[in-house]
Amino acid sequence: MKRKGLRHILLPLLTAVMMLVVSACGSSSNAGTNGATGSGSGTEAASGASQEPASQTASGGTGNGEPVKVVWWHSMGGELGKVAAQLVQDFNASQSEIQVEEVYQGSYDESLNKMKASMDSKSGPSLIQVYEIGSRYMIDSGAITPVQQFIDAEGYDVSSLEPNIAGYYTFDGKQYSMPFNTSNPILYYNKTLFKEAGLDPENPPKTFQEIKDAALAINKTGKTGASFAIYGWFMEQFFANQGKDYVNNGNGRSGLATESMLNSEAGVKTLTWWKDLVDSKAAINLGRKTDDTKKAFLAGQIGMTLDSTASLRGIVDGAGTNFEVGTAFLPKADAADKGGVIIGGASLWILNNKPEEEQKAAWEFIKFLAKPETQAYWHINTGYFPITTKAYEDQRVIDNMAKYPQFKTAVDQLHATELTTATQGAVMGVFPEARQLAETAIEEAFGGKDPKAALDTAAQAITDKIATYNKTVNP
Template structure:
């Protein structure tokens, strides 16, 4: 990064502990951070013991070849964890030189904190899944080997990757991690309720004005809209207007040192949201997307916002009750921009032997293969990160079954590349989300006007960024 003092070794433990508190102190609303809940996934099989042997048919001992062990920490629980474990099993069965062990470490926040706690003892993983908003910290920590190093060493073809996905994890032309699970927010609506209210069920509202008008019509029939108070949605509303969320090119041309959440994009968005709540066209169900999802599936609300990763569950949950419609994330009239990828990527830790890092890279390449991405997409609903995955027959069949997913694909490809859609980066992003969510609550609850709430949020976030930048010696 320009004007950034890079480190090739770990930051002092005391500094890392301070960064832990900066990043994780305000991450209480885990239900809205694209983390995977559910039961802990089973760990992978242990590696073969070094120097072990077996007896052959002739009674002579045959030495086993020692496998390179890769420990992968991830945050995919429940059904997602089972899908991740299957990918690990497929990789381990595909060759005999590397053994990957998948270890579920809880939410993204919990996993990242465990990694930091393990760094001094080197007892941590070879590879870790980190949510997108942890990217700035991972780079600043000096704890990782950029995947660009491996890409360059073997001339790996990155053109096979979705550009709008890989670009999030690329800084100054260098790709630092490999995207793994990726999602966007889309508008979900109840086609049956639209039809009953006299609205065209095949023409979804696309702009703030159209959403407000449709919501008013639907509310008059007893089914208003509802959007969870989720900081990720505000970030997406900014990008969809081509607006940057922090200064200095969204923190990409130089380290960000100021929040722009109180800019025109934020004010216009929150005023629109507030007007809908005040007019009863929309109701406020709080911060949890699970709550709006349940209300939507129960037919209590007509429109909501949720991740593309929720699409399969929502469509299956509505089966036999109503038809689900999907549409692009709404934006003001005339706005040009697009969505930012959510989800997480895979980072290689640099305190492991070179052979172990290379083995982790081999696993990463396996995960990016079209057939692997196709299986992952079908099992989870996350986007394939590899374009050729859409040519796989199982993906084509899945699109036939869930045609609503075409909306997600089209929205991703329609997003115009810019620093706005590439996504903001800052070392205190999780905490910034919490601050923004608090501001939205104040506005919707009527305790503060829009401009005052966003000005206070911008000031608070800017202060957090300043403290972080001092910690990592930004010049």
């Protein structure tokens, strides 16, 4: 799958297309602007005192006395970056054959652009963290060695990996990258406002209609019922929760996606409901920034919002003693819908323009990061999901769950999701720009445009951009 003979032809074409895509979406506050998960700020998840990871060992390298150097590019800024740096320090201290150097490269978009620019000079990383919507590009670039190659070579046991997490990064039965930071969206609600509005704080809304009913009840208290950021990730999640694909060809997994399905029944139903919430004043529109809705929620101004599970600790700690934070599954369009949520976040990719021993060393570091004890440390200090089920047996995770019982909602929602093409997540080479176009359609609907017409325009634009991208892959 390396296709080295094609890379010098294919990569420049792909890079030119993707540079246009990234520049087009650079203004988004949600599209990986600072190393975020699906939701926004890269520093939103980490709070509280740092806890030490358990002692671990690793092996790898050439055995000639000189450690193999692995350069890891990542997009974990702020407090998240400190946790990532601690993981590297612990790995390096655990053995002497491999030395990992972690380098923060800015946002996901910035890091990916730097990787593209480095390919011919080979000055780039051995290992890179790439957001989930960059997966199609990474595969098409021919610049990576799928982790499946290392899994097969040593019979590495993947049975404890969360299937709904690993599933996103699996194509045609092959796992291309290793999940690292993972989240999904949940409903956050103010239990105090629920009580004041005469609502049952232990029975949060589960459907679109129940969201509106609860929001209108909260409005009577003088507060605003809800606010959901205009974020394309949420639209994608509402599709999955209805069990519907976002693009054709099995959500781009049975073949390259060629058509956006944003304007299908699932999209129209979602945007019609969302627009009605705003038009009826059950919800207030605070724009594209998830941080703005989060601030309003923490100020007690709105009763409900959507945000990433990685925001949970920050939201619970931010609410403090002012009000009790409740959490619930992402609402469904209809109670009978059989769907679930898609994971967000990023994964780790091994670059194939590095010597074999360096790639193997990168794999050793990946295995260290995937260990249950490492994942336990990562989870409790960031709020991201552990990628392995065994991490939940760690006493630190058990204690953290007791301190933050709201996180059980996130875990239950992940485990309740059946892996289908809808919940596995769409893949397309122009995903960042597609999110921007979806957000534009939502804004247009809020501004008075018919939801179907707004989605028709966006879907056609996305389809056209997919066609342009696909020509670089299959000229």
